[in-house]
Amino acid sequence: MMRQPGFSLVELVVAMTILTISLVGLAGAAAVAHRSFIGAGALEHGIDAAAFVLDSLMREPAPTDGERRSGSATARWTVVADSIATGIRLTVRVADGDRARELSFYATHHAK
Secondary structure, X not given: OOOOOOOOHHHHHHHHHHHHXXXXXXXXXXXXXXXXXXXXXXXXXXXHHHHHHHHHHHHOOOOOOEEEEEOOEEEEEEEEEOOOOXXXXXXXXXXXXXXXXXXXXXXXXXOO
16 A cells, blocks of 8 residues: 555644644633733723822822722722821722722822
8 A cells, every 4th residue: 555645634633633722722821811901901090090199189288088080990088187297098999890909009298
């Protein structure tokens, strides 16, 4: 029997199996990367909201407690004053896909 050039059926099945496993792994990695990008975007939005609120509060001579909504982020802050400085506790809650993340910040405000 003369051997014909080309691949045998067994070689083809093995190659297809390896290709399938590789593609499933690649799809899983793409899903993880996509989720990471969504999470990073949510964190960036939350940090931007916190920076905006803290910048505004630092310009005030006597900041007070409050809440501000910016897109999918909600910032809530409490102000604790003493004789030396004013402490600002800021919590930003931001939507991250199907869940919410909570970011906490603390700043010290010295009256001018």
